[in-house]
Amino acid sequence: MKRFTVLDISGDIGLRAYGESLKDAFISAAIGMYSLITNLDAFKEEKTIDVFTESDSMEGLLVSWLNELIFHFDAYGFIGKRIVITEITPSLSASGGLPPRRGGVGEGEACKLKATISGEDFDPERHERKLLVKAATYHRLRVEKKDDKWEIDVIFDI
Amino acid sequence: MALEKLRRIDDTKIEVPLDYKPGMGVKGIIYVDDLLEKELETQSIDQVANVATLPGIVGASLAMPDIHTGYGFAIGGVAAFNLKDGIVSPGGVGYDINCGVRLLRSNLKKEIVLPRIKELVNILYNEIPSGVGSKGKIRLSPEDEGRLLIHGARWAVEQGFGDAGDLERIESGGCIDGADPSLISRKAYERGKAQQGTLGSGNHFLEVQYVDEIYDEKAAGSLGLFNDQITVMIHTGSRGFGHQVCTDFLEVMERAVIKYKIELPDKELACAPYESPEAQDYLSAMRAAANYAWANRQCIMHWAKEVFMRIFNISPKELGMTLIYDVAHNIAKIEEHVVNGKKMKLIIHRKGATRAFPPGHPELPEIYRALGQPVLIPGDMGRVSFVLLGTGKAMKETFGSTCHGAGRVMSRHQAIRKAKGRAIWREMEDKGIIVRSAGRETLAEEMSEAYKDVSNVVDVVHSAGISKKIARLRPIGVIKG
Incomplete structure (x- = not known):
């Protein structure tokens, strides 16, 4: 199954990411984002980092997850090749849906994510330079379950 | 259809009326002629209307002719809020805080530089770090970074990048007061420490240009510009440092919206009341990022100058490469404006809009007091750029603001698809x-x-009288990220 497609929007660029599970869709979004920055094929799994992030909504968690990865790239040059999400809460698999946004049941319930990412530091001599992704945004942001599969739309500021 | 409610005011502007959208506190005004009106995106008009619903907005929700759809606020937008019940919004500034432009003049004429332009561009490209994943030549210790955030371009001058005389030729003297490094996250510090003195990527550039048309001889002369003269334009901002500040504070503002019960038509307009600690903290952090950007452009200018001296083997005096001006086009500032005959302090958000203060404005340095503020409008890399001057009409109509560039018509992906199989560099x-x-x-x-x-964009602001065309610059060499 295709992990992601690129969304065309004026001025910037977006992704539609797919996954069999929520975890899987979060990984697809991350891989998709890395693919906007560079060509992942040329990367090896040389080092591993741990990432932890949280938010008070699932959409917020996605944005902060991707922004965390942008931070590790922009500050330290790290590009992930293999991503394992060890924990995502609430898992949403039982309820089959998202925790309601603000004002609903579950408000204030923290969404958390832990991941281990293997990859390599970007080297402009060896790795392709594609887009400079400044941030993941809330613009047209969507995290949805569709026919047992998960779909994410996210737009990046370029 | 709400679009039918748009009303043309005159040849250069249209009105987005109060009944375009529920909750609008003021009307919207978009500076476009018939030609550019055809390129208006519906979503960007909605964004102008959405901004008009924000608490404490004053005058009108404005957009310049280079308007295009942004996040929450349209790019090319200007919004003024009163300090009593108005708001501050990071979305009204953008991710690239103090993205801006500076222009250098020189004593060189085009015919001297043209034969060596390839070599010049190659060396500039090697000397000025640019592109995705590039690291700068400067490594900032936390102490250095803290000082840089407070002192901006002044810090760069103290490190030997450029002259003290450059500072008065930078908006806000290259250093905006009220920056507080203690409000900066560890992440922003980390992203900033190796990115000072880097161009970045996307639409950022350094261009070698020449003056190919002068519209006002006297004013151009006062700016030190003449026909066929070589100029250098630098377009960049606060890099990863500013992006992180914006990212950090969007989260803060999202919580602030709940705390202060602010009703928003679009989540990306997240904001906080001006007097709230959230807004004050954002402004202090934003000012630090603005100072980071002014130092950045100062360092890059210094290296560009060195390359010219080396290649043409001339002294600084012979080269005569001095700063004409440096403008911010993504920033929020407290300024004094006259509203309904009354002087008021306002917080002006310019997101993809340039300050354009008129002759006599007290914030202008002595050298430009009589002339008005230089306004620098970059075009795309294959066309032209412009030098304009601020006007009294801009003070009356647009809170002393004008356009900032060309504005995209094609999405990035569309452009990449369209360029497939073509060698853009060869076409250039x-x-x-x-x-x-x-x-x-x-x-x-x-x-x-x-x-x-960009010529169409500049024609609109010139005809509208919110700035005045002085000279046109044509590129001969471009470095990009």
Whole structure:
């Protein structure tokens, strides 16, 4: 199954990411984002980092997850090749849906994510330079379950 | 259809009326002529209307002719809020805080530089770090970074980048008061420590240009510009440092919206009341990022100057490469404006809009007091850029603001698709423009066709009287990220 497609929007660029599970869709979004920055094929799994992030909504968690990865790239040059999400809460698999946004049941319930990412530091001599992704945004942001599969739309500021 | 409610005010502007959208506190005004009106995106008009619903907005929700859809706020937008019940919004500034432009003059004429332009562009490209994943030549210790955030371009001058005389030729003297490094996250510090003195990517550039048309001889002369003269334009901002500040504070503001019970038509307009600690903290952090950007452009200018001296083997005096001006086009500032005959302090958000203060304005340095503020409008890499001056009419109509560039018409992806199989650099070279870029896709997404013609944009602000055309600059060499 295709992990992601690129969304065309004026001025910037977006992704539609797919996954069999929520975890899987979060990984697809991350891989998709890395693919906007560079060509992942040329990367090896040389080092591993741990990432932890949280938010008070699932959409917020996605944005902060991707922004965390942008931070590790922009500050330290790290590009992930293999991503394992060890924990995502609430898992949403039982309820089959998202925790309601603000004002609903579950408000204030923290969404958390832990991941281990293997990859390599970007080297402009060896790795392709594609887009400079400044941030993941809330613009047209969507995290949805569709026919047992998960779909994410996210737009990046370029 | 709400679009039918738009009303043309005159040849250069249309009104987005109060009943365009529920909750609008003021009307919207978009500066476009018939030509550019055809390129208006519906979503960007909605964004102008959405901004008009924000608490404490004063006058009108404004947009310049280079308007296009942004996040929450349209790019090309100007919004003024009163300090009593108005708001501050990071979305009204953007991710690239104090993205801006500076212009350098020189004593060189085009015919001296043209024969060596390839070599010049190659060396500039090697000397000025640019592109995705590039690191700068400067490594900032936390102490240095803290000082830089407070002192801006002044810090750069103290490190030997440029002269003290440059500072008065930078908006806000290259250093805006009220920056507080203690409000900066560890992440922003980390992203900032190796990115000072880097160009970045996307639409950022350094261009070698020449003056190819002068519209006002006297004013151009006062600015030190003459026909066929070589100029250098630098377009960049606060890099990863500013992006992180914006990212950090969007989260803060999202919580603030709940805390202060602010009703928003779009989540991305997240904001806080001006007097709230959240807004004050954002402004202090934003000012630090603005100072980071002014120092950045100061360092890059210094290296560009060195390259010219080396290649042409001339002294600084012979080269005569001095700063004309440096403007911010993504910033929020407290300024005094006259509203309904009353002087008021306002917080002006300019997101993809340039300050354009008139002659006599007290914030202008002595050298430009009689002339008015220089306004620098970059076009896409294949067309032209402009020098304008601020006007009294801008003070009356647009809180002393004008456009900032060409504005995209094609999405980046569309442009990349359209450029497939084409060698954009060769097409540019055929037009007499030597381009070096770190990324192949950068050239594709930045090709001329992806942008509105900046000449049309500038014609609108000139005809509307919110700034005045002085000179046109044509590129001969471009470095891009």
